[in-house]
Amino acid sequence: MRSKSVFAALAFAGLLAAPAAEAQPLRTGIVGSPSGKINCLVNATDVKCIAPWGAGVAPAASANIADYHLDQNYIQWTEGGFGGVPPRQLSYGVPITDNGWTIDAEENGLTFKKDGKGVFVSVQDVHAL
Numbered sequence: 688m689r690s691k692s693v694f695a696a697l698a699f700a701g702l703l704a705a706p707a708a709e710a711q712p713l714r715t716g717i718v719g720s721p722s723g724k725i726n727c728l729v730n731a732t733d734v735k736c737i738a739p740w741g742a743g744v745a746p747a748a749s750a751n752i753a754d755y756h757l758d759q760n761y762i763q764w765t766e767g768g769f770g771g772v773p774p775r776q777l778s779y780g781v782p783i784t785d786n787g788w789t790i791d792a793e794e795n796g797l798t799f800k801k802d803g804k805g806v807f808v809s810v811q812d813v814h815a816l
Contacts, residue, residue, distance in 0.1 A: 717769055
């Protein structure tokens with residue numbers, strides 16, 4: 688009887704932890720360049736980036752998202768936004784991984800690599816690697 692009382696007291700006090708739920712892998716993440724000029728949504732099979740593109744980078748004035756497709760190793764330009772979700776700010780020279788991508792932030796731009804392919808993104812240039 689005493690063990691039930693101790694169990695109940697511990698549970699009530701919050702000292703008895705429930706079994707931990709298994710962590711789910713991050714399926715999408717938004718990262719931001721250290722300068723704050725580029726934000727990218729990193730998915731398993733593509734990377735979408737928004738930036739104040741320099742003259743001639745985007746093929747049309749209304750295209751504000753560079754969408755790199757890993758499976759076809761090409762960039763498609765579209766319109767849209769990320770809904771105001773704040774990015775995880777990157778640091779220069781500190782690579783991270785997100786959804787299987789290795790992401791490097793250098794002063795000249797961001798590099799995303801996965802499965803031997805990738806994309807380089809800066810406000811002046813976007814190209815598949």
